[in-house]
Amino acid sequence: MTSYSFTASWIVPAPVSQVADLALDLERYPQWWPQVVAVARLGPETARVLVRSALPFTLDVVLEPVSQRLPELEVAISGTVDGWVRWRLTEVGGGTRCDYRQEVTVDGALAAASRVARPVLTWNHRRAMEGCERGMRDALATTQP
Numbered sequence: 001m002t003s004y005s006f007t008a009s010w011i012v013p014a015p016v017s018q019v020a021d022l023a024l025d026l027e028r029y030p031q032w033w034p035q036v037v038a039v040a041r042l043g044p045e046t047a048r049v050l051v052r053s054a055l056p057f058t059l060d061v062v063l064e065p066v067s068q069r070l071p072e073l074e075v076a077i078s079g080t081v082d083g084w085v086r087w088r089l090t091e092v093g094g095g096t097r098c099d100y101r102q103e104v105t106v107d108g109a110l111a112a113a114s115r116v117a118r119p120v121l122t123w124n125h126r127r128a129m130e131g132c133e134r135g136m137r138d139a140l141a142t143t144q145p
Contacts, residue, residue, distance in 0.1 A: 002111040004081075004121070006102040008129040013095040014140040020070055022139055023087050026063055032139035035128040048079075053128040055120065081106050098136070100129065 012019060022028070026047040029036040038050040042062065051059040061079035073087040083104030090097045102125075106114055114121055 001105050001107050002114050003103070003105045004114075004118075004125075006100075006104075006122075006125050006129070008100040008126075008133070009098065010133045011092060011095050011097050012133075012137055012140055016070060016089045016091050016096045018140055019089050019096045019098060019136070020068075020073060020087075022136060023073055023089075024065070024068060028139075032135040034131040034135060051128065053124045053131070055124045077102075077104060080110070098133075100132075 022032070026045075026049065027039050027041060029039055029049065035051055035053045036049060037052050037058065040048045042048055046062060046064045048060070048062050051061065059080045061077050061081060063085075064076045064078075066074040066076050066084065071089050073089070075085045077083050077085060081104040083102065085100070085102045088097075088099040088101075090099070105111075
């Protein structure tokens with residue numbers, strides 16, 4: 001088993017409530033997050049999500065909310081990787097600071113390959129989060145009054 005920890009932070013010019021609504025609406029992810037290629041609702045709040053960044057493989061994960069209580073949102077991840085994602089949303093100067101943290105593990109052949117490819121996988125994740133930040137900014141800009 002191989003573990004990964006990823007973080008990212010940025011500020012968007014939108015209220016915390018709008019950012020939280022966007023982050024919790026899994027079905028809309030493909031509309032604004034370029035690396036999320038498909039979402040299928042499995043239950044009221046649970047979804048199967050396909051994610052593909054720069055590398056030629058697709059993560060197939062199930063996301064299930066654990067906590068939707070601000071300031072921190074938490075989602076359990078299972079599938080190609082297992083673990084969790086947390087979004088900490090903090091009001092700052094008329095906008096929202098988004099602190100993203102992800103802790104996941106991988107097993108089997110993927111774990112063995114990932115030990116060698118860790119720097120490339122880290123770069124790939126960073127690209128996905130850059131897409132998230134840009135997409136989030138654009139999506140929130142279109143919902144501003």
